[in-house]
Amino acid sequence: MTQAPKVTRRRFLEIGSGITLVAAAGLLWRANERGVFAEPTGEAYEPWSMWQAPGYANTPLALVAAGILASNPHNTQPWIFRVSATRIDILADTRRHLGTFDPYLREMHVGLGCAVENMVLAAAANGFSAEVAFAPGSLLDIAGRDGQVLAATLRLSPSSAAADPLYDAIPRRHTDRNPYDHSRPLAADAFAGVADEDGVRMWLFDGSAARDRLGAAIIEATEEIVADEQMIEDSHDWFRDGPDEIAREKSGLALDTAGLSPALLAAAKFLPALPAEQSHGAWLNQTRDTHVPTAALLGLIATRDRYDRPQALAAGRLWQRLHLTGAAVGISMHPLNQPVETIDRELQLEREAKSEVRLASITGDESWQPTFVFRAGYPTRQVRLSARRGVKEVTV
Template sequence: MKLTRRDFLKFGGATLVAVAGGVVLRAADQGVFSVGKGIAYEPWRNWRDAATATERIVAAGILASNPHNSQPWIFRITDAVIDLFADPERQIGVIDPFLREMYIGLGCAVENMMLAAQAEGFAATLQLMPDAADQTHVAHIELVPSSPLLSDLYAAIPDRHTDRGAYDMAHPVATETLEEIEALTTEPDIRLFWYKEAAARAQFSRIALESTEALIADEQQSKDSHAWWRQDWDQLQETADGITLDTQALGPITPIAKIVPDLSRQQNDAAFVKNVRETMLPTASAFGILAVKDSSDNTQRLNCGRAWEQIHLWGTTQGIAMQPLNQMCERVDREIQLGSEPEIGNAVRALLNDDSWGAIMPFRLGYPTNKVNLSPRRGLGKVIV
């Protein structure tokens, strides 16, 4: 059959409409028009709305920083007591073989709850690792009525987010600001190491990049990390956890990335290394490492998490962006687990240059260049038992 010019235009127009319609449907299905919306994001907005004070305190806790957004916590509450437990089912595999990151994340939740307890009008008594026979029992908090204390750090809880994007290289973080951050680390078993000068930043960056490349080259670490990737919008809303495209600081290309077919694990790994090499490391104003006396001690890990949450919240009040860079410690742990040559382990020890401390929480900071989107969170109904 011969097509006339009019027939061809009609057919072409219909095809374009169909394609465009399909793109719009795909965009809607993948949440392009719903960034930060849905049940997975409600905890950021309703965290002060729960019926009881202890529920509101827990609601602050679940907004804390945590590894791979795995949210490895379970809470038991009464009117005057909160018990926090680690959830072994939410461990992130050989990315964290000795649970270092899990306990740091749980410490972050403890810090948020202590701030919220004060704001709710309680004096909170905290006992970390209260049961030596149960290493999943992370914290026991007893609440006694007192005068409310609404701190700046408490007010910053819903605004604290991990910023994986480029930082403003024309606006360095002042040395005086770094000193103020360092003053927040008051526990005797915690020390903050800074890497601000060019040579120190270069040394940190080299180790961080080598660690990232080694991590994705490790098949099991790559798989365990990718298991927490949430690109499907319906799955994201259901699980309310994991790492999402919206939080990758991709800027204007984020909608395109959400519309195109899902990337393979290998493609995601390659994109991650590229982002570390070209964005995260070169644009950082400074790097830091939180270190402890005994990196295997869960109480010290929890206190490190409390310190990190304080630092990140304080940075939020000052308009400073921050992001954990855990790859080097993840490789140190993996080398120990495998019994392999401690290449990254030796490099990290040289970076600290003090064998009396063990690195457990590396991070970067700087001033942001873009808005950061929300990450999903499981609501109270999924975490209180």
């Protein structure tokens, strides 16, 4: 009979520490691979520092470089810019849609309007005046989701007008999904410099019963979205899983900007991505426990007809201006557009228009149709950059 080799205590410890070392190396490799400890870097983030590159200065490309830094739904960047010396056409790239999350491309057009606002601000800073013309028509008539559709045109002519101070805030504007400092009140007059435009109106609620009702509407709408399997699947398609996917796509939503605490962010990045149901469940919790209760101010933007293309674009211009106004003075902002997304969805499914009634009861004026809801407050954390496709990738 052979005797089993004797494992000494020393040998046992050697084997044990070997296993520990291999496990630690594996963990470190995974942490590195998933960018757990790294700030987001690389080509996908360069547009934020390159937007004023000397090569763009005083050319129409400087306007595109500013346009691509705009707010846009789910970071889909649904734009293509057709550029000549005297004209830029902004095309809706309808392939970059959000499915049932934005069935009428209304949010897509609001995002395109945001890009237009940045471009108009960049025009003056680069020696141009820009005359804006929006493509007419109704969003209800855009059937396809497979091509490029003209949304707006900027006609450029030489100008020596001074740049708007909001121009400098373009790279400082980021969606802040973190808790806000609830001990610091924020009065609606912080945005007094931003005027309603013709056909676009905003409401700002900084402490009334209407503010609480809008907060409740945001949470209720989020619950309805989370219960809608198709909506969360379509939303999930734009979630990016890890640095490799972000580097490849340069678009979509990443954990870095999800508003998580540093410890939770590190854990979430390390672990495999959550399926749609769980990630959207976490989003509902954040909305209920953090986004709404810590907001110092809630607001909404409305138009006469939310499915009119020029009005959707104009609403986007106003949101971008508001957000830049906040960024210029250190106010954090964050769209919470769920109560309008459920209006679209009810229309698409031909259901009773409960969401419409819910928001009309807050504005008290049915002749205005809300198209954008947001919160504002003072920041508690540094906000990270979102990815962007560069000027060359979106210009024809």
